[in-house]
Amino acid sequence: MSDYNCYKLSYKFQKIDERDYIFTASLDKTNEKEIITIKTKAGTTTTSKTTSVPSFTISKLPNIIDQGQIGDCVANAFYYTVMSQTKNAINLSRLYLYANCRCIDYTPLNKDDGTTIRTACTAVLNYGVCLEPLYPHNSNYKTLPPLNAYQNAKRFKTFNYLFINKDLTSLKSALTNYNVPIIFGILVYSTFMSSAVSKTGIVPMPNTKTEKIIGGHCVCMVGYDDSKQLFKCANSWGTSWGDKGYFYLPYSYVTNPSLANDFCVTNFVF
Numbered sequence: 001m002s003d004y005n006c007y008k009l010s011y012k013f014q015k016i017d018e019r020d021y022i023f024t025a026s027l028d029k030t031n032e033k034e035i036i037t038i039k040t041k042a043g044t045t046t047t048s049k050t051t052s053v054p055s056f057t058i059s060k061l062p063n064i065i066d067q068g069q070i071g072d073c074v075a076n077a078f079y080y081t082v083m084s085q086t087k088n089a090i091n092l093s094r095l096y097l098y099a100n101c102r103c104i105d106y107t108p109l110n111k112d113d114g115t116t117i118r119t120a121c122t123a124v125l126n127y128g129v130c131l132e133p134l135y136p137h138n139s140n141y142k143t144l145p146p147l148n149a150y151q152n153a154k155r156f157k158t159f160n161y162l163f164i165n166k167d168l169t170s171l172k173s174a175l176t177n178y179n180v181p182i183i184f185g186i187l188v189y190s191t192f193m194s195s196a197v198s199k200t201g202i203v204p205m206p207n208t209k210t211e212k213i214i215g216g217h218c219v220c221m222v223g224y225d226d227s228k229q230l231f232k233c234a235n236s237w238g239t240s241w242g243d244k245g246y247f248y249l250p251y252s253y254v255t256n257p258s259l260a261n262d263f264c265v266t267n268f269v270f
Contacts, residue, residue: 005193006069007067007069007237008069008070008071008112008114008215009071009073009188009214009215009216009217010071010073010112010113010114010215010216011073011074011114011115011116011185011186011215011216011217011218012113012114012115012116012216013116013185013187013216013261013262014116014117014118014185014261014262017118019041020118020163021038021039021040021041021160021161021162021163022038022039022162022163022164022165023036023037023038023162023163023164023165023170023173023174023265024036024037024038024039024164024165024167024170025037025165025169025170025172025173025174026169026170027051027169028048032050032051033048033049033050033051034048034049034050034051034052034169034173035047035048036048036049036173036177038162049173049177052169052172052173052175052176053176054225054226054227055223055224055225055226055227056172056175056176056223056224057222057223057232058084058175058179058180058181058222058223059179060084060085060087060179061084061222061234062080062083062084062088063083064080064234064235064236064238064239064244064245064246065079065080065236065238066236066237066238067094067236067237068137070095070098070112070137070141071112071113071114072094072095072097072098072114072141073114073217073218073219073236074097074098074101074114074115074116074117074119074120074183074218075094075095075097075098075101075115075120076094076218076236077117077181077183077218077219077220077236078092078094078097078120078124078183078266079092079094079097080181080220080234080236081180081181081183081220081266081268082129082268084180084181085180085266085267085268085269086268086270089270090129090131090154090268090270091131091132092129092130092131092132093129093130093131093132093134093135093136093137093145093149094132094137095135095136095137095139095141095145096127096129096130096134096135096145096149096153097120097123097124097129098115098141099135099141099143099144099145100123100126100127100145101115101116101119101120101123102115103144104119104122104123104126105119109141109142109143109144110142112141114216116185116262117183117184117185117218117262117264118262118264121161121264121266124156124159125159127150127153128153128154128155128156129153129154129156130145130149130150130152130153130154131152131154134146134148134149134152135149154270156268156269156270157269157270158267158268158269159266159267159268159269160266160267161264161265161266161267162174162264162265163262163263163264164182164263164264164265166255166257166260166261166263167255168251168254168255171221171224171231171254171255171263172224174263174265175221175222175223175224178265178267180265180266180267181220181221181222181234182220182221182222182263182264182265183218183219183220183221183262183263183264183265183266184218184219184220184221184254184260184261184262184263184264185216185217185218185219185260185261185262186216186217186218186219186249186253186259186260187213187215187216187258187259187260188213188214188215188216188217189206189207189208189211189212189213189214190206190211190212190214191203191204191206191207191211192206192214193214197242197247198241198242199242200242200243201241201242201243201246201247201248202230202247202248203247203248203249203250203253204250205250205252205253206253206259208258219233219234219235219236219247220233220234221233221254221263222234222246224251228248229250229251229252230248230249230250230251231248231249231250231251231254232246232247232248233246233247233248233249234246235247
């Protein structure tokens with residue numbers, strides 16, 4: 001698809017939920033260590049690890065996909081990270097996940113209004129995932145998946161998730177310690193849709209006073225480079241867009257909660 005302006009940007013940013021499990025990392029400059037704190041239902045655990053390296057990219061990058069004209073960017077981001085964590089063993093149906101998300105959100109199935117990352121996590125826990133051939137991406141997204149999709153849905157031996165504190169140290173630490181994509185949402189301004197970005201993948205900081213807001217989008221963070229002050233991210237608009245489907249966000253973009261939020265690291269064990 002060459003006209004990238006026809007992609008639907010419908011990610012919904014989440015409200016704060018005190019029940020979320022949170023990953024936080026802080027620097028102990030005295031001992032050159034990172035102090036990692038994880039808050040869960042069972043309590044809070046604290047560990048100490050070596051500081052993050054100056055640049056990093058996760059070791060298992062799956063193929064870039066194309067979401068087409070459906071606003072299921074969250075499901076596409078989950079597809080990408082599941083493929084990364086299961087060594088391409090689970091070709092999950094994105095529309096199955098998206099349909100279940102809209103049911104949980106009480107969104108009519110004929111409305112292509114997007115969803116949240118937290119809702120997608122709930123859908124995976126409650127309904128599992130079915131394989132793409134059972135409910136392919138060219139199906140009518142306005143209908144429920146067929147009964148056999150639910151009957152054959154796969155449950156993961158382990159599925160859990162953490163939301164990551166919105167700071168540079170925590171994000172870099174989560175990438176290096178878990179070595180899996182971080183799913184998150186961004187607010188897209190008009191420069192993101194420019195021909196320059198579609199050719200290079202390098203996203204500039206938007207002028208929020210003069211640029212038009214296009215919508216919300218869900219993507220995956222896969223690496224960072226301190227020398228360039230950029231995070232490497234995977235989009236779901238095919239390999240002709242950006243840097244073979246990838247793009248680069250400034251640190252200042254990602255750490256601005258008005259521009260990027262809802263950072264989530266998942267653990268899928270098949």
